[in-house]
Amino acid sequence: MTERKTVIDLASFQSHLTVDDYKAIGADYAIVKTTESTNYVNPYIRSLIDRSAGGGIKGFAFYHFGRFHNDAQAVAEANYFIANSKAQANVQPGTLMILDAEISNMPTSSVIAFLNTVRNAGYHPGFYTYKYLLPNFNLEAIHPNMDMFWLAAYPLANGKAAGKNPDFNYFPSANYVDMWQHTDNLLGYNVDGSITLTDNAINLFNPSEAPTPEPNKPIEQEKPAIKPTLPAHNWVDDLGVRWFAEKGTFTSNTDLHLRWGASPSSSVIAMLHAGDIVKYDAWARTNGFVYVRQPRPNGQYGYVAVQDARTNEPFGKFE
Structure with a gap:
C-alpha cells in the first residue's frame, strides 16, 4: 500500500507562520509559490523555506500561477518561473516545478508548451488544477508532458478547518492523480493541505535533497512581518474573523468594491478599477474571499476582496 504523506503549499499569505506553527502542522513536504505571470515574484520565498525546514519539512517543490492565453506567453512565463526559482531558491535540476492552472481560457497547447519548457530545462514538470476546471483541458494530451498531476477539490466548504486524513468518499475521481489537495484550511492554519496518493508523488519531492536554511543564519521564529506599531500578529475581530498582519500593496486587475x-x-466606499492600488496592513479569509484591510484617516479602515478563497484566483497582483 502506498504511504500517504501530508503536503502544504505556501505563498505570501503564509508568511506569518512560525517554526512552531510548522511543527504543529506536522506536514512532510511543502510546495512554495515562486512566481505569477511575468511580473510577480513571491518576496517571502527564502523565509518560507527556512521556517518550514526548521519546522520539519523534509522536501520541497515550487509552483507558478499561470496567466497565459497562448503558447508564446506560456513559454515566457515558464522561463520567468525557472529563472526566478534559481535566483530566489537555488533550485537544482530534477526539482519538481508545477504549473498552477486556474484561470479561464488557458489552452491545452499552452499548458503543454509551459510543461515542456520546464522539462527541457532539466526539471520535473507538474500540473495542478481544480476538479471543476478539468473539462477546460485535454488531460490525455497533457499527461505525457507532465511528471506529476495534483488535483484540488474540497469536501469541506467555506474554509472550515480540516484534518490531515480526508474523506475519500469525496475523492475527485480522475485519471493520473498523484496528489489530492483536499482543504484550504489545514488544521485551522489557513494553509492548503494535500495528501499524496502515489509513490511517484513522494519520490518527486527528493527529500534527501531538500533546501536547507541559509548557512550561518539562525532560523527566524517570531520575526514580525510589519512594524510594531501595527496590531498584534494575528487577532480575531468582533465578527469572529481571524486577521493576519501583513503589510503590502495590491494592484487590481479588474473592477472591485472597496x-x-x-x-x-x-x-461601498469606492469602486476600484484595473490598475488601482491599495496599500494594506492585514488580510483574512471570510465570506468566500480573501480580504485585505486598508488603513484610512481617523483610525478607519477599508476592505476589499482580493482573491477567491475557493479557487485561490487573485484579482490582481501583490507586492
Whole structure:
C-alpha cells in the first residue's frame, strides 16, 4: 500500500507562520509559490523555506500561477518561473516545478508548451488544477508532458478547518492523480493541505535533497512581518474573523468594491478599477474571499476582496 504523506503549499499569505506553527502542522513536504505571470515574484520565498525546514519539512517543490492565453506567453512565463526559482531558491535540476492552472481560457497547447519548457530545462514538470476546471483541458494530451498531476477539490466548504486524513468518499475521481489537495484550511492554519496518493508523488519531492536554511543564519521564529506599531500578529475581530498582519500593496486587475467591512453586504466606499492600488496592513479569509484591510484617516479602515478563497484566483497582483 502506498504511504500517504501530508503536503502544504505556501505563498505570501503564509508568511506569518512560525517554526512552531510548522511543527504543529506536522506536514512532510511543502510546495512554495515562486512566481505569477511575468511580473510577480513571491518576496517571502527564502523565509518560507527556512521556517518550514526548521519546522520539519523534509522536501520541497515550487509552483507558478499561470496567466497565459497562448503558447508564446506560456513559454515566457515558464522561463520567468525557472529563472526566478534559481535566483530566489537555488533550485537544482530534477526539482519538481508545477504549473498552477486556474484561470479561464488557458489552452491545452499552452499548458503543454509551459510543461515542456520546464522539462527541457532539466526539471520535473507538474500540473495542478481544480476538479471543476478539468473539462477546460485535454488531460490525455497533457499527461505525457507532465511528471506529476495534483488535483484540488474540497469536501469541506467555506474554509472550515480540516484534518490531515480526508474523506475519500469525496475523492475527485480522475485519471493520473498523484496528489489530492483536499482543504484550504489545514488544521485551522489557513494553509492548503494535500495528501499524496502515489509513490511517484513522494519520490518527486527528493527529500534527501531538500533546501536547507541559509548557512550561518539562525532560523527566524517570531520575526514580525510589519512594524510594531501595527496590531498584534494575528487577532480575531468582533465578527469572529481571524486577521493576519501583513503589510503590502495590491494592484487590481479588474473592477472591485472597496467597502467599509469585509463582507459583500457592507457599504461601498469606492469602486476600484484595473490598475488601482491599495496599500494594506492585514488580510483574512471570510465570506468566500480573501480580504485585505486598508488603513484610512481617523483610525478607519477599508476592505476589499482580493482573491477567491475557493479557487485561490487573485484579482490582481501583490507586492
